[in-house]
Amino acid sequence: MDRFSSVDRRQFLKTAGAGAALAATTPGLLLGEETKPATDAKAPESLVKHLYDSMNEKQKKELCLPWDHTDSRGLLRTRVQNNWHITAPVINSDYFTSDQKHLIRKIFEGIVSEEWIERFDRQLKDDAGGFGNDQNIAIFGKPGEEKYELVMTGRHMTVRCDGDSAEHVAFGGPIFYGHAAKGFNEKPEHPNNVFWHQAVAANNVYKMLDGKQQDQALLKTAPFEEDVQFQGPDGKFLGIKVADLSSDQKEGVQNVLQTLIAPYRQSDRDEVVACLKKNGGLDECRLAFFKEGDIGDDKVWDIWRLEGPTFVWHYRGSPHVHCWVNVADSPDVATNTG
Incomplete structure (x- = not known):
């Protein structure tokens, strides 16, 4: 359950840019010029709402869960693992329409740096045969009406698109990334490992x-x-x-x-x-x-x-x-x- 309901995370995002601007002169922070005020916070979130609105009742029943949904291991929305499936349907399957697959891809591209899309694709090809071949999604909450977050999981990846909802955390919650570029046991120089x-x-x-x-x-x-x-x-x-x-x-x-x-x-x-x-x-x-x-x-x-x-x-x-x-x-x- 969200333990910080009194704090408005939207205000937190507004102040984050200002904090970044002050970082270079704030003792102990040690940040450079790369950090700038956020300008892209809403684009992928709006696509999550489009995706949600495009789902049929079966999809919503299987992929969409309450914000505070728990299972035997705790709050599912905040789980992070190195290789797991938050729901059963695979993105690259007939379960999703072509338009839905396109939206999911654009959401993913929106939550990573543009300069890193090719490298993430390389990692996903090496580890899972390509984007969507081993990945799943779940949506917590109701986009556009309440707190909501899309969580994408699979081998060597847990990422989140949190709809300005998950208070007090970066990345919408804990994340995971990894890569086995040349097999399970890599050489000392880790050839072709993007990380x-x-x-x-x-x-x-x-x-x-x-x-x-x-x-x-x-x-x-x-x-x-x-x-x-x-x-x-x-x-x-x-x-x-x-x-x-x-x-x-x-x-x-x-x-x-x-x-x-x-x-x-x-x-x-x-x-x-x-x-x-x-x-x-x-x-x-x-x-x-x-x-x-x-x-x-x-x-x-x-x-x-x-x-x-x-x-x-x-x-x-x-x-x-x-x-x-x-x-x-x-x-x-x-x-x-x-």
Whole structure:
């Protein structure tokens, strides 16, 4: 159940752009010029309403659920997993009309960055035979009349289009992405993996650390990848605190953040910025690397984690890439990792 009914998320979106503009001068936030006021928040949401209106009664019964629908494992709308099907019908099937398939595709294109559409298509081709071949959707709430959110799931993907409804969270809730570009067990350099450059950016920061800092940042064993619940300001975070880094090292962490959020639409990036700002920025986060899963024993760490009071980005690059993401502006937001 939504635990923050008193907060108007539409106002949150309006202020997110302003927060992004202030980010460069706000201590501890460390954001660059890429983050700008959101301009694209409503386009994919309006398509969700068109999709909903086009559905017959059978489709609505099977794909459309109440906002607070639960099952034996909790609130279904907020679930995130690495490979799951939120409903049974596959997008590329006769269950959907050609117009509905087109709308679903346009919704997907609207919630990711235009520059990343080709790369997501490459990932989906490698992992699932192409867009829609292994993916499913569900719509929670009633578009146009109340809170609503479309959730799309499948192998190596959980993404959301939340209709300005899911309060206090970025991306409409926790998301997942991954890629197995050349089979289940990838080589150290992760050839053709569309997300490996994110790990390269993080490892570049590790190289900037002195010996004492590296000892603090590098641990033997990683936490469970799906462990992305928020710890709050009193949490016990792993690794080295960003606030303790030098200015050039902090700039490197800022580059990591920008690299992580770049695949998604601007309004979602702005929400990440606003959520971080409310909880002390990147200065309140820690960056950790893990010796386990070092493919090829090359000391280019395949598993790493950036975490703060209400921010978790867990990158597991062994044996292929899995990334679990959870960002909010309050630690009281519940997460369902299924």
